[in-house]
Amino acid sequence: MPLHVPPAPAPALRTVLTALGSPTAVREARTPSLRNTQGPLTPDLPLPVHVLDRVAPVGxxxxxxxxxxxxIRCHERAVAAAETRLTPDGHAFSHFFEGPYVTATERALRQAETMPGSYQPRxxxxxxxxxxxxxxxxxxxADGAGGHLAATDLLVPLAxxxxxxxxxxxHRAADLLPVLTHRLTPKSVPAPAPLLGSPA
Known part of the structure; x- marks a missing residue:
């Protein structure tokens, strides 16, 4: 399916480019793959990061x-990721990182390109x-910054x-959200049985 990657806000991209151009920011990052890479580093595939603060039914x-x-790519290979955050003053660089979510994101995007339909990845x-x-x-x-989770949207859990x-x-959002809700529902613990000879 064609993926319609939303354009990143220019200030967010600028903060990442500035961090990549800063030897201090790259050197202090806890990302050996980023520090040890030989060649130009380029930011690619900007994805808006949304948080689901409270799992509830779709809608x-x-x-x-x-x-x-x-x-963050070097010679067509993703070696790390960079994240920006929203602040009262706009977009600010947050941090570089590496690890399983970098490769899992790439894998999920490749997987999504083979599915029928058209979607915006987030x-x-x-x-x-x-x-x-x-x-x-x-x-x-839609604007990547807004929009609601629709019942027919697809969610692909990353490893x-x-x-x-x-x-x-x-998973369709309508199918996965009830599973997540069940996971987060506190289990009721039965009251302990009274000991023999003790007052009820």
């Missing part, structure tokens, strides 16, 4: 934009479950996914 699950994430974080998904939003002309949730398997 009532509010997401909020927290920033933008860029894959990232959706579920902090309560330490879970990150590729959010394939059906309203692909590592929470136990019992298959990574890299696309």
């Amino acid at each position: 009532t699950s509010a997401t909020r934009l927290t920033g933008w994430r860029f894959l 990232l959706l974080s579920v902090p309560e479950l330490y879970m990150l998904t590729l959010w394939l939003h059906g309203d692909f002309p 590592p996914a929470p136990p019992g949730i298959a990574a890299h398997r696309p």
